[in-house]
Amino acid sequence: MSTLQPRPLKSSDWVIQDLTRKIEDNILLAGERLPSVVDLALQYQVGRSTIREALSSLKAMGMLDIRQGSGTYVKEKPTQHQHPAQLYPDAWVSRAKSLKHILEVRRVLESGCASLAANNRTEQDIVRLGNILREMENMLDDEMISEQADVQFHEAIAHATHNPVLSDLMSSLSQQFHDSMKDSRALWFYAERSSAERLLREHQNIYDAIAGSDGKRAQELMDQHIAKVERVLDDHQSASSSLQNDAE
Structure with missing residues (x-):
């Protein structure tokens, strides 16, 4: 093989x-x-x-x-994107709690990183981000590689801030971010009922704002990017709680 x-x-x-x-x-x-x-x-x-x-x-x-x-x-390929709770019915409660905490950290940390990166990035940083985006585009059908490129993209933004404290902080959280990325992407696809091309466009828009040195726009786009996953997670948890209360 x-x-x-x-x-x-x-x-x-x-x-x-x-x-x-x-x-x-x-x-x-x-x-x-x-x-x-x-x-x-x-x-x-x-x-x-x-x-x-x-x-x-x-x-x-x-x-x-x-x-x-x-x-x-x-198994037969699913006809539509599934919510992670459908994939991990026994473990989803603990996974969702952990993901919620990580998303809160990401939203605070990465929105600031995107803004600072837009102001401090070098041409080398733009080339690096562009190369990662091209890898995402070329490997859209390979979820494993796309997931890794997703993590690399966010790490590269932190590096582009040229703030060693932020860069080290992102590196120290890299494994936790990577472990949560599968759930984050699954929630994103579930919310959009769309494809990897749509997610690629969101990354492209963030890249364009950073390349254009538009810190405010980069921060807004990154915040929206992560907040979307938070909303889907919160909506599902609220629905699950309602069903549980009804059952009681």
Whole structure:
């Protein structure tokens, strides 16, 4: 089984990325049974625990169906974007609480970073942001790489402030931001009922404001970008609470 470019982050992410690509490219078809954990571990040259972690993540993403005693099968692609609560029904309450806290931090921190970056950015910063945007555009059909580019874009904005404290703060929160990005993107897609192209345009608009040294506009766009996910999260939590109260 062929593999992709250099491994991102950790081995399980690398396996997830490769299997996702095969499913999206119809190399692995809906209903097809995957090789056993033992065989996949040999093919990817990783431990069995890494394969199990990757398969569990893909199951949570709605891409695989793990049947006890039967094997792991590729699921039919959903016809519309799903709310993360549908993907993680058992774990969503704790995930939503954590995501809420992270979004509050991001909204305060990144809106300020966008404004400062518009005032302090260099041409090198603009080139870097532009390269990340091009990667997003070229890899729209690869959610794993798009997600990583999304994180890189926000980190690059912090770097463009040329404030080492802000840059270090964003770096220290990078893993938490990355862990929450999947839920953030899922909520964004769910709210928009749209595609990755729409999300790319939001990033492009933020880039244009920074490139044009329009700090106020960059701050407003970044605030709106993150606030949208917060609103969807709050709306769903309110609806869930109402249903629970009705049941009681």
